[in-house]
Amino acid sequence: MAAPETSTAAVQTLYTNNTLRNAFGGVLSFFILLLIGVMAFSIRLFSVIKYESVIHEFDPYFNYRVTQFLAKNGIYEFWNWFDDRTWYPLGRVIGGTVYPGLTLTAGTIWWLLNSLNIPLSVETVCVFTAPIFSAFASWATYLLTKEVKGTGAGLTAAALLAMVPSYISRSVAGSYDNEAVAIFALIFTFYLYIKTLNTGTLFYATLNSIAYFYMVCSWGGYTFIINLIPMHVLLCIVTGRFSSRLYIAYAPLVVLGTLLAALVPVVGFNAVMTSEHFASFLVFIIIHVVAFVYYIKGILSPKMFKVAVTLVVSVGLAVCCAVIAVLIALVASSPTKGWSGRSLSLLDPTYASKYIPIIASVSEHQPPTWPSYFMDINVLAFLVPAGIIACFLPLSDASSFVVLYIATSVYFSGVMVRLMLVLAPAACITSGIALSQAFDVFTGSIKFQLTGASSNTEVDAAETSSSTAESQTDAVKTEKPEETAKNRPSRKSKKKEREHGEKPSTKAKAEKKRLLALPLESSVISLLLLVLLGAFYVVHCVWAAAEAYSAPSIVLTSHSHDGLHVFDDFREAYAWLRHNTDVDDKVASWWDYGYQTTAMANRTVIVDNNTWNNTHIATVGTAMSSPERAAWEIFHSLDVKYVLVVFGGLVGYPSDDINKFLWMVRIGGGVFPHIKEPDYLRDGQYRIDSQATPTMLNCLMYKLSYYRFVETDGKGFDRVRQTEIGKKYFKLTHFEEAFTTHHWMVRIYKLKPPKNRIRGKTKKSKSKTSSTTSSPKRSGTKKKNPWQ
């Protein structure tokens, strides 16, 4: 009588201890998550503190301009907007070529806040959208990792993602770009997919499709999702993990997801016609075949099943071959086999450099170097392999997904440095799993060593039952206290019978635990070392956020012996354009500055960062590489009034137009064969000093950059190229200098109007049609058509 009573009393106290521990754990996780969100938000605020609340870089300015338009004119105008202030004279259909997710999100937040009478400006909302969504992304990582491995791993992964430098680089306050919301959408879609896979309810499948729709709205990288999930389904089928939950997770997603993707105007019918989506359809067919086979196997006897198989194989094989032949013929008939240029350059990294120089010239499309891995994911690079191993013990559907995700994202991050961003969540998830497993082992060993020394069997039994209870309550740590109170009677009875049943096996379990436990000293030291590793990670992340990734690149600073210099030349130039030119004047510059010019200077540009029209960019590139007269002709035919060049030679700013000149030559030469790259090279190098080629010294870019440069220091020493320039004293014949900023970083020139009278000899035109007229009007001579 005494033994059961003491055991029930022990179970009772054990149970209340466990509920208390559960409740405490739940509250603790909630506060930890809140703090993680706050940390994710605040670590991205360095640029606002160091500079000001300003939009960074180039692409965010376009998004900002679109958001301004949306806020001012409403969603119907935005959906049908045709922008005529860019890509003059072609214009751009904004409604059909932009991914609307980011702008709609920020517009909704602005509208919501304004309707609550919190008058934040559109710029403030745009600047702070990215940090807010990074907090959401870390919570989504917690949810995803909790589905894979449990709460501890979830919290670790969330903390790691909140700080990982590669994600900070694209989501700092002011970096108002697609990735700011797209990474959150990516992780959230993956979380809902795993949740559907684990629970098998259609409710989560619906939510999964809606989250996928949000991802398609936000970023072109949605093709990663629609190819990774079919790959995972195929992996599950091949490794024999097919279950009906897999069918429920995948099949509705394909149908609903394709429909929702086709709703977004940018994607449209590409959702069913391009090769990027064919993998999903193929696996859709495969999963139906497999499900049907399993169903037939379930209702037939084994002998009949064999008969069915032979029958189907003989008949179906012929039909299958015919269908596959037709499909292959259809796909092979297009020159790129149905893939777009960007996707092809992902699969074959050398494709872009051979065929599409525009894609090859974007700096964020280059492959990353080895140090950038340590810069961007730091300590996680060591923890990822440990996490992959931890995913295999035990292997479940969710952990096989994580392994596949990290493998593919490592490959793609090696192709393009911009995709390091997709690697960051995968690395955080696997490292979180590894770290939390390590912590589990060490703390378990410490606890075992400290308390397992007693030899009393009752204490042993209580220990093992509490440990088994612990391992079971581990998985339900975040359950609400009310639910545990409801299940109390059933739990109690379960515990009792388990205790009685397990008494014979406790001895074996205790033995096993003793063998698995590590010595006390090594566990303590390893714990300390792990904490130190985490500390190094945190220090590096904060440094990276503060020093490396917070530059708004529209304002530059430099420290010198007499204090801090601020270079605000870009905004100076755009403000000058805004206030000193007509509203309808066209400005020509290299495509890098297009978005900023339309957003800040509010003038029409010829080409901008969207780079959708290679020939138009090649025209501008040809103009920049031609001598003055030819360049004037080209610009005049485009109705250009002002030309803008960026020049860093006076202050040592390395990303100026002379350094980008090789791309102008290459892209221009790709379309207009009279621009030949060897004409500009001396010994295979672009030079601007006295050894430069005459073509180089006469081209428009050289002249516009170095006009009157010799007046600054008398020698014309270019601080970026570290030489004196070749041609120092020259005059411009077809352009006149309109404005040069304080540090000579932006130089604006005006096209001289055509002469009304030609004095002296009539100029012979170069066109084929002979103009015999000697009329004084210059328009008598035919303008050379640059497209012929």
Add this chain to the structure above:
Amino acid sequence: MARTSSSKENAQALFHSLRSAYAATPVNLKIIDLYVGFAVFTALIQVLSLIFRNPFSLPHFYYLEDPQVVYMASVGSFPFNSFLSGVLSCVGTAVLAVCLRIQVNKENKEFKDLPPERAFADFVLCNLVLHLVIMNFLG
């Protein structure tokens, strides 16, 4: 023994065993199967009617030899979103009905603690979202 009997007898035996096994399924599952069959049939009719409508009506033009034009003529680019939404709505309801069948089937041990009312409610919700999207996409 399997070798001595002809393949025709094999096919007949297979057919019989399939029929007898299928007759044992409960009635509500058979209703769902009927619905799935109807949806797939409708989808097939749409696809076939679109592929086979043209050769009867078009006179012979030389540009028809161009494979691009042939593809476009057979699939039809202008009402493409209607065609796509029609086919995908049928396929979608078929898939969702199959999911419902999986969840409601009492032999499925994975779903024994999922009440069939909840499964049906999820099915209705998913169908609502699907048809909302279809109506938006029909144009």
